[in-house]
Amino acid sequence: MNDKLPIKIMVNQAIEMNFIDHQTTVKTVLNELKIDNGSMAVAVNNDIIPKQDWEQCVLNDGDNVNVFGAIAGG
Amino acid sequence: MNSSVNKLRDNEFNRYSRQIMLNDWGEEGQLRLKNSRVVIVGCGGLGSVVASYLAGCGIGQLSLIDGDDVELSNLPRQLSFDMDSVGLNKSDELMQRLYAQNDDIDITVNPDQLDKFNIDELLTGNDLVLDCTDNFDTRLLINQWCVMNVVPLMSASVIGWQGQLLLVDKPAEHGCYECLFGGLSDQKANAQQSCSTMGINPAMVGVVGSYQANQALRYLLKLPTPLSNKIALVDGMTMAVNLLNRQANSQCDVCSSIKSSLIT
Numbered sequence: 001m002n003d004k005l006p007i008k009i010m011v012n013q014a015i016e017m018n019f020i021d022h023q024t025t026v027k028t029v030l031n032e033l034k035i036d037n038g039s040m041a042v043a044v045n046n047d048i049i050p051k052q053d054w055e056q057c058v059l060n061d062g063d064n065v066n067v068f069g070a071i072a073g074g
Numbered sequence: 075m076n077s078s079v080n081k082l083r084d085n086e087f088n089r090y091s092r093q094i095m096l097n098d099w100g101e102e103g104q105l106r107l108k109n110s111r112v113v114i115v116g117c118g119g120l121g122s123v124v125a126s127y128l129a130g131c132g133i134g135q136l137s138l139i140d141g142d143d144v145e146l147s148n149l150p151r152q153l154s155f156d157m158d159s160v161g162l163n164k165s166d167e168l169m170q171r172l173y174a175q176n177d178d179i180d181i182t183v184n185p186d187q188l189d190k191f192n193i194d195e196l197l198t199g200n201d202l203v204l205d206c207t208d209n210f211d212t213r214l215l216i217n218q219w220c221v222m223n224v225v226p227l228m229s230a231s232v233i234g235w236q237g238q239l240l241l242v243d244k245p246a247e248h249g250c251y252e253c254l255f256g257g258l259s260d261q262k263a264n265a266q267q268s269c270s271t272m273g274i275n276p277a278m279v280g281v282v283g284s285y286q287a288n289q290a291l292r293y294l295l296k297l298p299t300p301l302s303n304k305i306a307l308v309d310g311m312t313m314a315v316n317l318l319n320r321q322a323n324s325q326c327d328v329c330s331s332i333k334s335s336l337i338t
């Protein structure tokens with residue numbers, strides 16, 4: 001595909017994000033959303049990505065990203 | 075120890091007839107349940123829903139753990155309790171309700187908070203641990219104990235309009251609770267994600283507790299459950315259930331401590 005076109009990422013089936021940089025990673029998305037990395041979990045296209053891989057995990061156009069935190073209520 | 079039972083009595087065939095008639099349940103499945111031991115940690119919203127189904131379905135031995143007393147603010151969602159229960163211990167109250175529902179099963183009650191001193195005594199010997207607690211410290215403790223002692227753990231949690239469910243039974247392949255959320259113990263700010271601080275829609279404990287009971291029954295019946303390699307995110311606003319694939323995390327403190335203890 002055309003390198004000049006932004007890539008489109010969908011976050012939690014609700015937020016559409018566009019990135020010019022084709023080396024956008026999971027970490028970039030979290031930073032952009034100002035999400036504290038603390039105890040969050042992230043899945044790309046339904047696969048959970050371990051925290052230590054977030055900086056290396058490059059996203060592709062059309063990827064679905066799920067970001068969620070642990071909840072404790074019972 | 076108790077020997078396993080290999081025949082159902084007439085009144086059991088009658089009581090459980092509607093589930094026994096299911097193709098993948100049958101008398102064999104019912105006997106599996108009768109010979110199962112399950113511990114429920116936390117007898118609040120989730121725990122009372124799960125316990126009612128498991129007791130109703132004929133799980134042979136149930137143990138209930140909760141050191142809390144029933145409060146007025148529990149009554150909208152903790153349907154096993156009524157106004158007379160306020161001020162009384164949750165696990166005791168729940169046991170009485172369950173025996174009224176089914177006196178064919180054995181129920182053990184531990185009206186104490188689970189902690190690192192009593193966890194060996196309270197969890198050992200069970201086929202499945204159900205985490206229905208309301209705080210991260212206990213959740214992390216249970217996860218660590220279950221991984222170290224190779225006891226399957228089905229963990230459920232709710233807050234607001236959201237729920238989460240997972241089964242930790244093959245941590246080396248699919249990871250544990252800590253693999254998923256890593257470093258929770260360091261996140262004191264996150265220790266506040268409970269019903270008392272964040273609020274909860276009462277019906278969500280019914281939704282998520284029912285899913286937990288449903289998948290726990292499948293696990294005990296030795297039927298496939300997606301939760302052994304997935305986490306289910308349940309959204310009560312949209313009715314969406316997202317199943318996300320889990321994997322072991324090479325940097326998980328809990329899983330790596332098991333590995334190192336195996337090596338030494």
Ligand SMILES: [Zn+2]
Binds near residue numbers: 250254323327
């Ligand atoms: Zn782990």
